[in-house]
Amino acid sequence: MTSVTPTSTAMPTEGQHGLKAHSDGDWDRTVPVQTRSERFRSVNVADFPEVDGKEHVWKLSPVATFADLTNxxxxxxxxxxxxxxxxGVDVSWIARDDERIGAAGIPEERASANAWSSFxxxxxxxxxxxxxxxxGVTRTGLxxxxxxxxxxxxxxxxxxGLVVLRGTGEARLTENVEILVGEGANLTVVSLQEWAEDGVHLASHFARIGRDAKLKHIVVSLGGKVVRVNPSTHLAEQGADIEALGLYFADAGQHLEQQVYVxxxxxxxxxxxxxxxxxxGAGARSVWIGDVLIGNAAVGTDSYEQNRNLVLTDGTRADSVPNLEIETGDIEGAGHASATGRFDDEQLFYLxxxxxxxxxxxxxxxxxxxxEIVQKIGDAELEERLVAALEAELAGER
Known part of the structure; x- marks a missing residue:
């Protein structure tokens, strides 16, 4: 098994930012990763330490629930x-050494690397x-x-085209999904999590978007005990476009997480x-982290990210962390927003x-x-089915 050497890692670097050892004695000179693109990456699970929940990428996740998938x-x-x-859509199986594997991205954390080392x-x-x-493809009975x-x-x-990846039934799954969008292509990918109530699903999605190409990537998480879908998109060529959408409904005791990187x-x-x-419901939990990096070559960038959470009962928790890094001043615009709140009393009063x-x-x-999210899928049959699923969630039938 080979590993990919990162261009930059959080290794000890003396003197950076004026750091030096204190007179009291030695200390940890490790300098944190300075930008989102510099995180350590490898396809070999052995290159990552075992997960204990203290790591930056795992600190908001219930790691004990899925230790079998990480360690x-x-x-x-x-x-x-x-x-x-x-x-116009062909489905087949390819070997691990196929040149397309790894072309969109490689793991930045241990669960993803464990899947990569094992498939x-x-x-x-x-x-x-x-x-x-x-x-589409449906996976059930795992x-x-x-x-x-x-x-x-x-x-x-x-x-x-539109491709739907759907999961139902029992599962304890860690996986990687690579999406390669060729020049001038227009692709929609819907990742639909409707697992059984004890299901656990950890997924890393990597997308590379070519010149003047567009990807609409939609994550819908409704079922499962713990669902963590982290999409990472590389706008690699001029004119590339990504619309990243997500919809989730967390019930009592359910943990739904998304860490999005553009x-x-x-x-x-x-x-x-x-x-x-x-x-x-008591113990319902959602986590959303949005990272956007505008590199120094990305002149003329137009970017905006937002996360909105609606709290329906007491005892829930929604973590929402938008992040924006800009390395060039020559952009059209960039912004981010986050909001978590209860019902609008005026709307309820009006109705x-x-x-x-x-x-x-x-x-x-x-x-x-x-x-707003459902209507952007672009397939009437799937949209109708999701509306019915949301109605069932609201009625407590799921």
Whole structure:
């Protein structure tokens, strides 16, 4: 197994920023990573220390819940899949040494590296043709043993399509998903987590977007005990565009987490990040961390990220941390926003004043809050199914 040497790590660096040893004696001269792009990366799990929850990338996660996925041995056997086929979308299995594996990105943390070190074959979803098409893969019945998976989604130049990755049933899964968007392509990828109530799913998504290409990446997390989907997007060539959307509904005892990274690395690139979630029930928890890096070559960048959380009951917790790094002053615009709050009393009063019962008024407010994301999927059948799933969440039927 080979590992990739990082360009920069948080290794001891004497003298940086004027740091020097104190006269009292020796000390830890380790200098923290100075920018988001400098995090250590490797495809070899042995290159990462075992997870104890003190690490920056794990400090908001319930690491004891999935220690078998980060520190244990896991199966990389090929799972049984349900395919939802379409003309212009081919699904096949490829070997670990295929040149496309690693082309979009490589792990920055141990769970991702454990999956990379363990998978036997990668699932390849190839999208070709300029006509609109919808295809997908459903994984179900994965069982309660820890598993690894690797998926590559490749959109050919000037192709168009929507790919849905859906998970249902029992699972203890750590995986990597690579998304390669060719020049002029327009691709939508929906990651839909509808796992059983005890399901655990850790996922790292890596996307590389080519010249004048667009990716719409949508994360929908409804089911599972612990779900952690972290998308990382590299706007690698001029005119690349990413719309990163997220929708989550955390119930009692459920932990739903997203750490989103957008790397503007080329001129005249654009990004829009919008994640919205609702929380209800004791112990419901959501975590959203948004990192946007505008590199020194990314002149003309247009970027904005936001996270909104709607708290429905007491006993919930929503962590929301937007971060923005700018290395060039020649940009069109960049900004970020975060908000967590309860119902808008004025909205509820307005609806109730028109004869709508309070419970129904609350349901309408929540539905309206989350529908902004659902309506951007672009497939009527999937949107209708998600609306029904949200209604079930609000009614406590899931």
């Amino acid at each position: 244990g041995e896991i199966s990389g056997a090929v799972p049984t899949l349900e395919l939802h086929e379409a003309d 036997e074959q990668a699932l390849l979803i190839s999208v070709t043709g300029e006509d609109e098409k919808v295809a 069982g309660t043993a820890p598993r690894a998976a690797h998926t590559v989604i490749e959109a050919a130049p000037n192709s168009r 790397n503007h690395d080329a001129p005249h690139t654009r990004s829009r990040v919008t994640y919205k979630g609702a929380l209800q 109730q004043s028109r004869g709508i019962p309070e419970d129904e008024a609350r349901r309408l407010v929540v539905r309206g809050f989350l529908m």
